[in-house]
Amino acid sequence: MAAPSAVVVDSQSVRAAETVGRATRGCDAGEKVPGRKRHIVVDTMGVLLAVSVTPASTQDRVAARSLLRRMRGTGGGRVALADGAYTGPLIDWARKALHLVVEIVQRPQVPYSTVLPRRRVVERTLAWITGHRRGVRDCERLPHHHEAMVRWSMIRVTTRRLAQNQ
Numbered sequence: 001m002a003a004p005s006a007v008v009v010d011s012q013s014v015r016a017a018e019t020v021g022r023a024t025r026g027c028d029a030g031e032k033v034p035g036r037k038r039h040i041v042v043d044t045m046g047v048l049l050a051v052s053v054t055p056a057s058t059q060d061r062v063a064a065r066s067l068l069r070r071m072r073g074t075g076g077g078r079v080a081l082a083d084g085a086y087t088g089p090l091i092d093w094a095r096k097a098l099h100l101v102v103e104i105v106q107r108p109q110v111p112y113s114t115v116l117p118r119r120r121v122v123e124r125t126l127a128w129i130t131g132h133r134r135g136v137r138d139c140e141r142l143p144h145h146h147e148a149m150v151r152w153s154m155i156r157v158t159t160r161r162l163a164q165n166q
Helices: 058-073 088-097 117-130 141-166
Strands: 006-015 026-028 033-043 048-055 079-082 101-104
Touching: 006 058, 006 117, 026 058, 033 058, 033 141, 048 058, 048 141, 058 079, 058 088, 088 101, 117 141
Parallel strands: 006 079, 079 101
Antiparallel strands: 006 033, 026 033, 033 048
16 A cells, blocks of 8 residues: 655544543643544545544644654655644654654735645544534543544545545
């Protein structure tokens, strides 16, 4: 199987239900969302390569290390596109430890909203996940159960896309 040329990394904060344990949830200060944060890596077509679920208080650049390691285990690309939340020592660490170039896609200084190149792929994938009932809100007791729900929703999306092509 051929490896993708590039991957895109992003995260999304999800509200947690009362069934989610206090030890595995936090509050995303930037978005003011109490719950968990799901971090995903997708290829340039939006296919899920790796997923990780952490408390929402976890910074993206901290969670990205384990996520990028998982992605390299699946044969991911050599270039990872990310937003400004992934700056700092993560870029050097990825280059030295994983031989992976992390490219930060900066938002242009314009007064209106604009679509960033290749970033829309991961945003679209996050929207597909949220389109499923179990992806809107995190009701799972354990983080790896929510990771499984994300994978199941992407399996459903992928099979529908394949069925449309036939």
